[in-house]
Amino acid sequence: MKLRINGTTFRVEAHPLERLLDVLRIQCKLTGTKEGCGEGECGACTVLLDGEPVNACLVPVAHAEGRSITTIEGLGGTEGSHPLQRSFVEQGAAQCGFCTPGMLISASVIPAGARREEIRCALAGNLCRCTGYSAVYRAVELARAKRARRRAR
Numbered sequence: 763m764k765l766r767i768n769g770t771t772f773r774v775e776a777h778p779l780e781r782l783l784d785v786l787r788i789q790c791k792l793t794g795t796k797e798g799c800g801e802g803e804c805g806a807c808t809v810l811l812d813g814e815p816v817n818a819c820l821v822p823v824a825h826a827e828g829r830s831i832t833t834i835e836g837l838g839g840t841e842g843s844h845p846l847q848r849s850f851v852e853q854g855a856a857q858c859g860f861c862t863p864g865m866l867i868s869a870s871v872i873p874a875g876a877r878r879e880e881i882r883c884a885l886a887g888n889l890c891r892c893t894g895y896s897a898v899y900r901a902v903e904l905a906r907a908k909r910a911r912r913r914a915r
């Protein structure tokens with residue numbers, strides 16, 4: 763089947779019920795998406811499917827065919843990093859990095875102007891065992907504030 767990932771078409775051979783997570787990591791070599799629990803609890807495997815965050819460990823690959831998939835590699839990398847990624851670095855919001863790709867993907871679709879409580883809710887499905895969440899919330903707020911300032915100029 764063909765998958766549209768980060769704007770590029772990938773041809774993969776997979777059983778329709780194979781997990782999207784495995785196809786992304788093994789066949790497409792997009793290893794930025796992590797596996798934590800493997801059962802829909804931790805959010806480490808979060809990707810966007812048509813702009814909506816989903817747990818790739820629970821999504822059969824056939825369900826993603828013909829849809830737009832965004833992984834952390836599509837958000838930004840060492841060259842051309844996303845403002846959220848820079849804010850995470852500035853605020854020390856990432857340590858082991860296992861949860862960070864999923865957090866960034868979920869955070870990327872939080873509406874502009876979201877308040878702290880809304881940010882908390884939007885990230886409730888992304889668990890982190892290392893940093894606690896204050897730095898993460900601050901990083902999301904910082905990225906949004908910077909974007910608002912850029913728009914105001």
Ligand code: FES
Pocket residue numbers: 796797798799800801802803804805806807808817818819820
């Ligand atoms: S690995 Fe998918 S939710 Fe934990």
Ligand code: FES
Pocket residue numbers: 855856857858859860861862889890891892893
């Ligand atoms: S930085 Fe370690 S689990 Fe999030």
